[in-house]
Amino acid sequence: MPQTDTVAAPEPRAGSGAGAAQSPTRAGPLKSAGTALARYAGVLPFAVYVTLGLLIPVIAIIVGAFQAPGTGALTSANLDTATHGVYLQGFENSLLLSVLASVIPGILGLLIAYAIFTAKRGRVLRQVVITASGVFANFGGVPLAFLFIASFGSTALVTGWLGDIGLHIWDWGFTLYNLAGVVLVYLYFQVPLMVLVILPALEGLRPAWREAAENLGARGWQYWRHVGGPVLFPSFLGCVLLLFGSAMSAYATAEALTSGTIPLTSIQIGSFLNGNVIAGQENAGKALALGMIVIIAVVMTAYALLQRRAAKWLR
Amino acid sequence: MAAVAQAPPAPPASAPARARRGRVPAWRWAILLVAGIYFLLPLYAALRFAGIKAYGSVFSRTGFTDALWLSVRLAIITTLITLALMVPTTVYVHLRLPRLRRLMEGITILPIVIPPVVLIVGVLQVAPGSLKATPWLLALEYVILAMPFAYRAIDTGLRALDVKTLTEAAESLGAGWGATLWRVILPNLRTAMLSATVLIIALVLGEFTMASLDLYETFPVWIVQFDQTDAATSVAASLGALFVTWIVLMLITWAGTRQARRTGGGEVTLFTVARTDTTTGS
Secondary structure (H helix, E strand, O other), X not given: OHHHHHHHOXXXXXXXXXXXXXXXXXXXXHHHHHHHHHHHHOOHHHHHHHHHHHHHHHHHHHHHHOEOOOOOOEOOHHHHHHXXXXXXXXXXXXXXXXXXXXXXXXXXXXXXXXXXXXXXXXXXXXXXXXXXXXXXXXXXXXXXXXXXXXXXXXXXXXXXXXXXXXXXOOOOOOOOOOHHHHHHHHHHHHHHHHHHHHHHHHHOOOHHHHHHHHHOOOOHHHHHHHHHHHHHHHHHHHHHHXXXXXXXXXXXXXXHHHOOOOOOHHHHHHHHHOOOOOOOOOOHHHHHHHHHHHHHHHHHHHHHHHHHHHHOOOO | OHHXXXXXXXXXXXXXXXXXXXXXXXXXXXXXHHHHHHHHHHHHHHHHHHOOHHHHHHOOOOXXXXXXXXXXXXXXXXXXXXXHHHHHXXXXXXXXXXXXXXXXXXXXXXHHHOOHHHHHHXXXXXXXXXXXXXXXXXXXXXXXXXXXXXXXXXXXXXXXXXXXXXXXXXXXXXXXXXXXXXXXXXXXXXXXHHHHHHHHHHHHHHOOHHHHHOOOOOHHHHHHHHHHHOHHHHHHHHHHHHHHHHHHHHHHHHHHHHHHHHOOOOXXXXXXXXXXXXXXXX
């Protein structure tokens, strides 16, 4: 698992770091190994906490996914259940939803972030937008679903206004309760999240590069095509991958909105935890969780590789 | 990307940039207008739906005090543990182990992308029964959820400081590692820690998935209970919480910026410290 490798890395690194830190000025290999270990002791509390709170639970899920409920015998039945029928549909829907609910808000969030970033005199505007983003990025669940039902429901306020000017959106097939509707609602916390995470990357675009390009005769689009775009693109993709993970995680909002009519993996895991299970399938929930971990691990590996490219320019 | 590609330059510093400034407001205001409508319209619709009376009735509901008090205690404990864990670790990594920074970024991004609904499956399986019987298990896991925000806020704060010079100055004056951290670095990190605190509090006061699956009635779980019987109260309570958090965030960034200006720092935002003078800054 790439996932567990990433989390467990502090300990093995401590060992290799001890070897690498041997410098000729030190008395001997033993002493330098000791000082190197002491250097790493500063991150020990953090490493222990992450191990207990994050790594061990994740390992428990992986082990549980291969165990038969009750006996604990090794089995692939859970994975079998989790990759067929309604659970396979759940994965498909979750993936589709997450792709849509990360690419669309990714682009919108970048535009908004750029708009407030370039508003040099708009200090108040910037602070309002950034603090609002911090709040809205954490908003979700039943209250969020309700906000949209109260405005875009079939008999709600905004639907009524649009109807008054001849736009009967529900007659044209619009609904909040299918995948497209869920994406529309997810934008409400995904766009602010994008604004928050992309801003540091925008601030890494140095004015000097722009000026240099202009001195060399570059037009606006040429600057973006050859300088700004290539520098920003890895960060942009990295942030979109982050949004992808966030969309995969969302549980309460989708459940409140669709009440389970669209099979989504996060909702299915939740119903396993709530005890809605068929006898003999108790550990299929862990297999579903493992499936999500695998998807996230792939996404995170891509994210790490992109960040490495982005970090070359952003300091 | 097309709209960005045609966008005028970021800093209105150079002469050609100033000449093109006339085009800036049009697309910027269009984007912000559309975004404003999208974000404010549902709020307005929900406010109209709930009505004014519902706001008064929130406080008299059974369980309001208990749920709010539990959430407040969780927020305090989570903030204390997170800061005590993350501030020394982040400072230490900055100073002594800069090579671990990429790794720290990778680890602290995990709690954002590992779904809480997945994490709680594993936590409920391995946590000792005595811990599961108390809400403190939630606080311990909230620290994990809060790590990404805390790490980023503190890391940004540290980048804006010249930590190396500060530490060397402190050490040459005879201060140990603890004294340097406590008396030199912490006072300089006040704004970053404030940002982190607010983000942690916003997170704990809004977290629903773990609390509900762990069967504890925190404030967000309590709000949702009313959804079945009295939607107006539920909406009123969650909108109230939203506005209060927003106002607190505004106050803190405003106070932080004022303080930073006095000490010569930049403008304070949640995740970044922007230089106020982009024309002279490098």
